[in-house]
Amino acid sequence: MAFDLPPPAPGSSPLPPAPPVSRRVRPSVMLVIVVGAVAWIAGLTGAIFGGQLSDWLDRPPTRGSDEPLRVGEARDAGAARLDVAAVADYVAPTVVTISADVSGGTSLGTGLIISSKGEILTNAHVIENASEIRVRLAGESEPRRVNLIAADRGNDLALLRMSGDGYESAIFADPESVRIGDEVIAIGFALGLDGEPSVTLGIVSALDRTIGQGNVYLDGLIQTDAAISSGNSGGPLVNAAGEVVGINTAVARDTLTTSATNVSFAISTTEALPIIEALRAQADGVEREEAYFGVGLADRTDGGQGVVVSSVEEDTPAANAGVVAGDLIVAVDGAATDGSAGLIAAIRDHNAGDPVTITIVREGDPIDMTVTLTSRPGQ
Incomplete structure (x- = not known):
């Protein structure tokens, strides 16, 4: 569809x-x-x-x-x-x-x-x-x-x-x-x-x-x-x-x-x-300052939960928190993430300066990261 x-x-x-x-x-x-x-x-x-x-x-x-x-x-x-x-x-x-x-x-x-x-x-x-x-x-x-x-x-x-x-x-x-x-x-x-x-x-x-x-x-x-x-x-x-x-x-x-x-x-x-x-x-x-995370995303094609991080921009909230390409983001503030649309909407609903907890899976291990969002560059 x-x-x-x-x-x-x-x-x-x-x-x-x-x-x-x-x-x-x-x-x-x-x-x-x-x-x-x-x-x-x-x-x-x-x-x-x-x-x-x-x-x-x-x-x-x-x-x-x-x-x-x-x-x-x-x-x-x-x-x-x-x-x-x-x-x-x-x-x-x-x-x-x-x-x-x-x-x-x-x-x-x-x-x-x-x-x-x-x-x-x-x-x-x-x-x-x-x-x-x-x-x-x-x-x-x-x-x-x-x-x-x-x-x-x-x-x-x-x-x-x-x-x-x-x-x-x-x-x-x-x-x-x-x-x-x-x-x-x-x-x-x-x-x-x-x-x-x-x-x-x-x-x-x-x-x-x-x-x-x-x-x-x-x-x-x-x-x-x-x-x-x-x-x-x-x-x-x-x-x-x-x-x-x-x-x-x-x-x-x-x-x-x-x-x-x-x-x-x-x-x-x-x-x-x-x-x-x-x-x-x-x-x-x-x-309002639009919240910014700083990653590229790719939806999974196997029907599983989460969104794959395809790229991470330098000197961004994601990079500073330790997010790397290949990480699987499965939740934001404890709410499950099923696709890139939901993840982007969840970030967008915050303001610049807000802390959020991002849950990722890396090599099979879940990791919680606290990320402080910034305003979008050029805003």
């Missing part, structure tokens, strides 16, 4: 000027990240970056707000049968279409309003390298300009903000309430089609999935069989209570040797909520 970040849904010509702020918001377009063996969109490195767009007359805010995110209470949200029409109507005012001007055209995706002060969450790949970003709200015919506050490319999330306040905002589900088998719906503008957003029904197929390719590794993902298409990325995956359980991000693609049917992935609220706060902090001048 292959995973990749497909190109954005094709867009249209430049959009007209933004209208005055209104309180209603219209559902949005989302881009699908196909997760797998093909290529991820170039430049997804995991670092948080800040962005400021063109100098507009009605300039949106350039910082995140301090408004608390809305999170539902822990409860059995999957017990009730999901009323698709009712939930879609309830969530629709918080979903927006995103149109980003990029080299050679327009990238279309979906976003989610997460605060009354106009903050919008989407996938980083939707707005990557955009010179200008606009959103269209539910019930509106004209788009409005937004600013990029910050983005975390490695976690594939970005925070935007539009002018005004009083917007309806989404409610996030308590992370502990999500269960395998829960009914969910994915909302977004599949293929960038005009009109209302598409709504697809599915279930939570699995939790805590990890996918990766190149420099991008996503962990803690929700797997669902709700259909997701290009143009849907950044849209919400919603439970029976109308609460957001994840941000639709990727789909599995068929390859020459494997087939994938209705295998989609969403960034869970467990992962998304702290990233949102980190993006808000970055916009206020506090930038």
Whole structure:
């Protein structure tokens, strides 16, 4: 099975000027990240970056707000049968279409309003390298300009903000309430089609999935069989209570040797909520330093546990701790490591300066090493 970040849904010509702020918001377009063996969109490195767009007359805010995110209470949200029409109507005012001007055209995706002060969450790949970003709200015919506050490319999330306040905002589900088998719906503008957003029904197929390719590794993902298409990325995956359980991000693609049917992935609220706060902090001048280990990795082909160290860079945390090529890394902080994607995600979840315990196997003997991570060179 292959995973990749497909190109954005094709867009249209430049959009007209933004209208005055209104309180209603219209559902949005989302881009699908196909997760797998093909290529991820170039430049997804995991670092948080800040962005400021063109100098507009009605300039949106350039910082995140301090408004608390809305999170539902822990409860059995999957017990009730999901009323698709009712939930879609309830969530629709918080979903927006995103149109980003990029080299050679327009990238279309979906976003989610997460605060009354106009903050919008989407996938980083939707707005990557955009010179200008606009959103269209539910019930509106004209788009409005937004600013990029910050983005975390490695976690594939970005925070935007539009002018005004009083917007309806989404409610996030308590992370502990999500269960395998829960009914969910994915909302977004599949293929960038005009009109209302598409709504697809599915279930939570699995939790805590990890996918990766190149420099991008996503962990803690929700797997669902709700259909997701290009143009849907950044849209919400919603439970029976109308609460957001994840941000639709990727789909599995068929390859020459494997087939994938209705295998989609969403960034869970467990992962998304702290990233949102980190993006808000970055916009206020506090930038996260990405943790760095300093090894090359190769996945095992015999189905065994662990990841093989193929190379070790000089003067890095790994080299200083005594890691050598040929070592087999089997755990990080006591948690088993089954592949390079999981190991890289585990390192990425730490900050520069954090100590971690790496368990390796060398010539059949297990060895625990304490490694102090540093920031990535050049960051």
